[in-house]
Amino acid sequence: MPDSTSNAKRRSGFRVSPIALMRLSALLFLFLMLGHVSAYPWSSAKSVQETHLVASMKSIDFTFMGERSTYWGLYFGWGLLVALLLITMAAMLWLLSDLARLAPRRLGLVAAIVSAACGGGAYLSFRYFYVPPALFLLANGAILLIAAVQLLGARAELAPEKLARP
Numbered sequence: 464m465p466d467s468t469s470n471a472k473r474r475s476g477f478r479v480s481p482i483a484l485m486r487l488s489a490l491l492f493l494f495l496m497l498g499h500v501s502a503y504p505w506s507s508a509k510s511v512q513e514t515h516l517v518a519s520m521k522s523i524d525f526t527f528m529g530e531r532s533t534y535w536g537l538y539f540g541w542g543l544l545v546a547l548l549l550i551t552m553a554a555m556l557w558l559l560s561d562l563a564r565l566a567p568r569r570l571g572l573v574a575a576i577v578s579a580a581c582g583g584g585a586y587l588s589f590r591y592f593y594v595p596p597a598l599f600l601l602a603n604g605a606i607l608l609i610a611a612v613q614l615l616g617a618r619a620e621l622a623p624e625k626l627a628r629p
Contacts, residue, residue, distance in 0.1 A: 485556050572615070575608070
């Protein structure tokens with residue numbers, strides 16, 4: 464009959480590192496961005512009503528915050544901004560994952576905050592948009608929550624001599 468210490472050793476091997484989880488999350492944000500931009504022009508033209516709506520969005524201009532604009536301009540610009548923010552989040556998570564050994568608790572807080580934002584984004588996507596981005600955000604939130612729990616319970620592995628600046 465195996466003792467409990469061998470089971471503990473075996474179970475610890477199944478733990479995925481926070482670095483890998485953060486990078487997996489970064490990849491999911493990248494895929495989310497690719498899915499977002501692949502849906503361009505973010506409208507359909509399947510019916511006459513939809514075609515007229517898009518034409519109206521493009522042709523009716525108005526003043527917004529002192530600038531001339533159209534609803535299509537706001538809609539299109541917002542779509543591009545979301546894509547930019549998603550790719551930025553992917554890059555930031557990828558780069559921040561390197562800090563897991565140096566400042567795990569601080570990175571754990573970052574992961575927890577982004578996890579909470581993913582949870583909110585999943586709800587909003589499900590409520591107002593579509594199921595696929597909601598599922599991506601939900602999965603991303605769960606991954607980052609696991610990373611946050613691991614990081615918040617970790618200790619920095621930085622030796623004092625590594626603190627010296629060159």
